[in-house]
Amino acid sequence: MTREELEREILAWISEGVDAPPDDARFERLALALFHLQYERGAAYRRLCDAFGRSASDVRDWRDVPAAPTGAFKEARLAIFPPADTVRTFRTSGSTTAARGALALDDLALYDASLLATFRAFVVPDVARIRFLVLAPPAEAAPDSSLSYMFSRAAAELGTPDSAFLVGAGGWEPDAAIAELAAARAPVALCGTAFAFVHLCDRLAERRLRLALPAGTRVMETGGFKGRSRELSREELHGAIEARLGVPRARIVNQYGMCELGSQFYEPTLRTGRYGDVKFVPPWVRTRVVDPLTQKDVGPDETGALLHVDLANVGSVQAVLTSDSGQLAPGGFRVFGRLTGAEARGCSLAADALLGAP
Amino acid sequence: MRELAELAAARGALEPRRVIRALGETFARWRAPRSPERERLAREHGVYSPEVVERGVQLALAGWTESALESLRAREVPSPCWVPPVTAVWLAGSIPTAAFSALALPLLAGSAVYAKPASADPLSARFFAASLAETDPAIGAALAVGSDAKALDEADAVVAHGSDATIAALRARVGAGRPFLGYGHKGSLAALGPAVEPAVAARRLALDVALWDGRGCLSPAWVLAVDAPRGRAAELARSLASALEEVEDELPRGALAPGEASELVELRARAAVREGTRLEMAAGASTWTVALEAGDVRPPPGAFRFVSVVPVPDLESLGSFCAGLTPTLSCVGHAGFGAERARLAELAAAAGASRLCPLGRMQLPPLDWNHDGQPPLRPLVRTLDQETAEG
Numbered sequence: 001m002t003r004e005e006l007e008r009e010i011l012a013w014i015s016e017g018v019d020a021p022p023d024d025a026r027f028e029r030l031a032l033a034l035f036h037l038q039y040e041r042g043a044a045y046r047r048l049c050d051a052f053g054r055s056a057s058d059v060r061d062w063r064d065v066p067a068a069p070t071g072a073f074k075e076a077r078l079a080i081f082p083p084a085d086t087v088r089t090f091r092t093s094g095s096t097t098a099a100r101g102a103l104a105l106d107d108l109a110l111y112d113a114s115l116l117a118t119f120r121a122f123v124v125p126d127v128a129r130i131r132f133l134v135l136a137p138p139a140e141a142a143p144d145s146s147l148s149y150m151f152s153r154a155a156a157e158l159g160t161p162d163s164a165f166l167v168g169a170g171g172w173e174p175d176a177a178i179a180e181l182a183a184a185r186a187p188v189a190l191c192g193t194a195f196a197f198v199h200l201c202d203r204l205a206e207r208r209l210r211l212a213l214p215a216g217t218r219v220m221e222t223g224g225f226k227g228r229s230r231e232l233s234r235e236e237l238h239g240a241i242e243a244r245l246g247v248p249r250a251r252i253v254n255q256y257g258m259c260e261l262g263s264q265f266y267e268p269t270l271r272t273g274r275y276g277d278v279k280f281v282p283p284w285v286r287t288r289v290v291d292p293l294t295q296k297d298v299g300p301d302e303t304g305a306l307l308h309v310d311l312a313n314v315g316s317v318q319a320v321l322t323s324d325s326g327q328l329a330p331g332g333f334r335v336f337g338r339l340t341g342a343e344a345r346g347c348s349l350a351a352d353a354l355l356g357a358p
Numbered sequence: 359m360r361e362l363a364e365l366a367a368a369r370g371a372l373e374p375r376r377v378i379r380a381l382g383e384t385f386a387r388w389r390a391p392r393s394p395e396r397e398r399l400a401r402e403h404g405v406y407s408p409e410v411v412e413r414g415v416q417l418a419l420a421g422w423t424e425s426a427l428e429s430l431r432a433r434e435v436p437s438p439c440w441v442p443p444v445t446a447v448w449l450a451g452s453i454p455t456a457a458f459s460a461l462a463l464p465l466l467a468g469s470a471v472y473a474k475p476a477s478a479d480p481l482s483a484r485f486f487a488a489s490l491a492e493t494d495p496a497i498g499a500a501l502a503v504g505s506d507a508k509a510l511d512e513a514d515a516v517v518a519h520g521s522d523a524t525i526a527a528l529r530a531r532v533g534a535g536r537p538f539l540g541y542g543h544k545g546s547l548a549a550l551g552p553a554v555e556p557a558v559a560a561r562r563l564a565l566d567v568a569l570w571d572g573r574g575c576l577s578p579a580w581v582l583a584v585d586a587p588r589g590r591a592a593e594l595a596r597s598l599a600s601a602l603e604e605v606e607d608e609l610p611r612g613a614l615a616p617g618e619a620s621e622l623v624e625l626r627a628r629a630a631v632r633e634g635t636r637l638e639m640a641a642g643a644s645t646w647t648v649a650l651e652a653g654d655v656r657p658p659p660g661a662f663r664f665v666s667v668v669p670v671p672d673l674e675s676l677g678s679f680c681a682g683l684t685p686t687l688s689c690v691g692h693a694g695f696g697a698e699r700a701r702l703a704e705l706a707a708a709a710g711a712s713r714l715c716p717l718g719r720m721q722l723p724p725l726d727w728n729h730d731g732q733p734p735l736r737p738l739v740r741t742l743d744q745e746t747a748e749g
Contacts, residue, residue: 044631051630051637068631071624076631099658292620293644305620323620341615 001033003080003314007110010311013284014113018121020283027286030311031062034318041080045317048072062286067295067307067319073101073260078316081106090146092259103146103260106315112153114263114312118282119154122266123189123220123253132163133180135192135200141169146259147223151191159189167196174203178211181245187216190245193223198232201240212246218270219247222255234277249275256335260320262312265332278332284311287333289326303327305339359512361502365444365470371496372468374431380494381462382424387489388458389419395489402481405452406571406612413609414569414721418455422725430726431466434735441468441739442514442537448474448528450520453574454482459725459734460517461486461501467735470500472509476519515539515738537738541730544575544688545659548717549676549702550583550594554694560597562718563665564605566691567598567646569721571611572661575688576713576720579659581667582676584694591669592636595650599638602646602663611645611663622647622662629657629666656682673698677705688730689713691720 001009009030013020038045039056045068049055054066068078073092077083085106092101105111124130132155137145139152155163166177177200181190190213192200197219204211219241232240238252250269256279257264265279265287281287289304290297298304306326309319325336388395396415400408435441445464449457457475461483464471475483483503491498510516510528515537518528525540532538548563566578581598583591614622626647629635634652646663656679657666670676673695680687690706692699692714706714712731713723726734 044633047633048627048630051626051639069620069624069627072627072631075628076633078631292616292623293614303616305616321620321623323617323624325616339615339617339620341617341619 001037003037006030006033006037007107007314010284010314011110011113014110014117014282014312016283017117018280018282022283027284027311028062030284031065031286031309031318032059034311034314035059035062035065037314038080038317042078042317044072044076044078045080047076062309063288063297065309065319067309067321068260068317069292069321070101070258070260070323072317073103074099077102077104079104079106080315088149089144090149090259091144093145101260103262103316110312110314111262114282114284114310115150115153116157118264118266119150120158122255122268122270122280123154123191123218124158125270126216127187129158129160131184131186131188132159133177133184133188133190134163134165135167135172135177135190135196136165137167137169138165141165141167146257147193150257150264154191167192172196174200175207178204178207178209181211181213184214184217187214187218189218189220190247191220191222194221194232194237195223197221197237197241198230201237201244202230204244205240210244210246217245217247217251219245219252220255221252222257222264238275254279258320258322260313260316261308261310262314263308263310268331277334278329279335280332285309287326287328289328289333290321292321292323292339295321300328303336306333306335359506359508361504361506362444362472362509362512365472365500365502368496368499369443369468369470372465372470372500374435374468376494377465377468377497378424378427378431380490380497381466382422382427384486384490384493385419385422385458385462387493388486389416389422395485399454399481399485403452403454403479404481404612405478405573407610409609410569410571410612411454415454417569418722419458420722422459426725427466430734433726434733435467435739436741438744439739439741443470444472444513445469445515445517445738446472446474446509446513448510448516448518448520449476449479449483450518450524451476451573452479453570454479454486456519456574457482458486460519462725463734464515464517464738465497465500467738469515469738471502472506472513473501473503474505474507474509475503517541517738537740539732539737544686544730545579545683546576546687546689546691546711546720547580547582547680547683548578548691548693548720549695549706550581550693550717551673551695551698551702552584552586552590553696554583554590554594556590556593556597557601559693559717560594560601561604562693562716563598563691564601565609565718566720567602567663567665568605568609568611572663572665574721576723577661578665578691578720579661580657580679581665582670582679583667584672584676585653585669586672591667592650595636595638595648595667598665598667599646599648602648602665603640606640606645614662618662622664625658625660625662625664629664632657673701673705676702677709680705680709680711684710687711689715689720689723691715691717693717 088105142148286309288307292305306322400411517539522542585591629649636650638648649666651668
């Protein structure tokens with residue numbers, strides 16, 4: 001199957017939406033074809049497979065597809081096209097000294113299709129358009145941020161003309177955001193990073209303010225804290241949002257995504273009307289919970305490393321092994337944060353603590 | 359804190375000669391053949407295989423004798439001087455011998471110790487304290503193990519191990535009025551010169567890698583090999599792979615926590631995708647990994663028996679690599695430099711290393727080692743220069 005044929009089939013599946021049947025046979029066929037394409041054309045991915053003793057002939061099931069740990073995206077260009085064809089590069093957040101992971105794209109059609117299909121289904125399932133207020137910079141101010149790109153694309157496709165980004169390249173002023181929110185008279189989609197919501201709620205608390213955003217408002221938060229605010233548990237963050245912004249928990253959606261993946265995972269809160277912490281897996285993605293060393297599935301009730309196989313990642317690597325701890329659950333999976341175990345490490349330097357590129 | 363008051367009272371027993379004898383006898387118990395203390399810790403430690411604990415403790419304590427303790431005290435604790443009555447020692451990591459020295463050094467200076475064990479190693483400090491109390495109950499009464507953070511505020515001095523962020527937070531909490539010694543995260547490397555004998559060096563290096571499974575600041579995180587004659591680095595990498603495979607039977611690697619396993623997988627994957635890097639791994643579960651780099655790279659620091667062998671054209675290039683590690687370079691283990699060893703020492707010192715030692719001894723620092731460049735006891739005490747001449 002050529003890349004064009006594959007992309008056409010995957011795009012067709014995504015266009016059926018998140019309620020399309022999961023169809024294991026269809027997934028298997030496309031994932032195996034994609035593996036062969038990525039093995040043949042992706043030099044760095046081929047090196048990874050070869051080093052771990054997995055040649056193309058060893059892969060007979062989508063579960064056999066070797067996964068690239070997210071760290072590999074920091075080290076090499078995991079792409080199946082020449083650098084000159086790159087139209088967009090998303091990079092992981094991080095300091096300037098530590099190596100940053102990068103996802104290079106030569107075509108945004110699949111990326112956009114997956115992004116919009118899930119965003120529409122889980123954040124704007126009830127209206128054609130809504131006013132977006134975004135606690136993150138727009139894509140033009142943060143061109144290598146996949147989050148900013150997602151918010152910009154979603155706002156362009158699903159937002160009303162008065163949608164606004166409340167954060168610029170140089171940062172933001174929480175009081176101005178509060179004024180914007182306080183003036184809202186119609187429902188909004190208030191989207192942003194978890195740490196931005198912490199700063200917003202903290203500022204509201206400092207000013208002893210409690211807003212009551214219009215009924216129909218929904219909050220979408222994502223991205224964790226990354227050391228940029230105090231860390232709150234999911235419950236604490238959502239409690240603060242409910243208390244300070246007047247948005248009930250059943251209208252708060254957490255999204256889990258990563259720069260290295262083309263697809264994202266959402267809690268189906270707005271679709272079910274129930275508050276929960278299980279992330280929905282779109283039909284064109286499979287999520288496994290594995291032992292990170294062996295990449296074998298752990299037991300059904302056990303926790304392990306999350307491994308995603310995402311057909312939207314045609315141009316790079318479809319199987320990505322994360323450092324996040326998770327567990328399968330009916331309807332999807334739960335995320336518990338980073339895999340634990342750093343305490344025993346002692347006084348030796350962790351990777352990236354010291355070294356960037358030579 | 360009641361415990362600190364009791365420790366201050368117990369401090370009266372810390373007469374130097376008696377402390378030296380008690381610590382010397384305790385270390386001797388721990389390094390003795392079939393030491394019950396060591397065997398119990400090896401069985402119960404949990405992070406390392408019993409074989410690694412047995413061998414690591416026995417080897418490390420070989421030189422921790424009464425005479426070494428006596429010399430160290432004489433060198434570092436002048437008379438008169440002020441010694442903090444009680445020192446709080448905040449431990450981190452999981453290496454038993456690091457805990458032993460952290461507890462013993464303030465006692466040797468004459469300070470009672472309140473120790474908080476590391477979360478990953480709750481046993482080493484407790485077992486050491488119990489064995490000291492068995493050796494000499496009065497000296498043992500001057501060492502308490504607990505977890506009350508008030509000790510950080512009420513002790514007369516603080517010694518802390520941990521991440522750089524932890525050290526910074528504790529330093530701020532302790533303030534400038536009390537002695538504070540902080541030991542943050544560091545990395546070490548092995549330097550192999552042109553005169554090295556690959557098989558011998560590989561066996562010694564394998565011991566440095568295997569002890570404490572690459573978790574400590576003295577574990578070789580990189581192997582820099584002067585690639586002369588050309589191909590020598592590749593030969594060393596192959597020899598090291600063989601030596602690590604052999605040592606695995608004798609000193610098996612302990613189980614990895616999920617986060618550590620994930621870190622190891624990332625190290626391997628990053629090496630695998632790096633252009634020109636050749637990866638040697640054990641078959642099956644793969645407990646060790648050797649990555650032979652193509653040169654001119656600074657790979658991430660290895661851990662958990664993952665080692666990168668980086669070829670360098672000459673000693674000066676090796677020095678440049680070391681300079682890039684300032685200020686986090688700790689120890690340089692060496693072999694095969696012959697007459698160039700003095701130049702290696704200059705380069706290592708310039709890069710901020712605080713220790714240069716032969717290969718095979720990286721995990722065996724002497725008790726009087728200037729850990730992270732700090733004298734072991736002197737920063738704890740306050741000395742006084744008295745001038746008596748008049749006129």
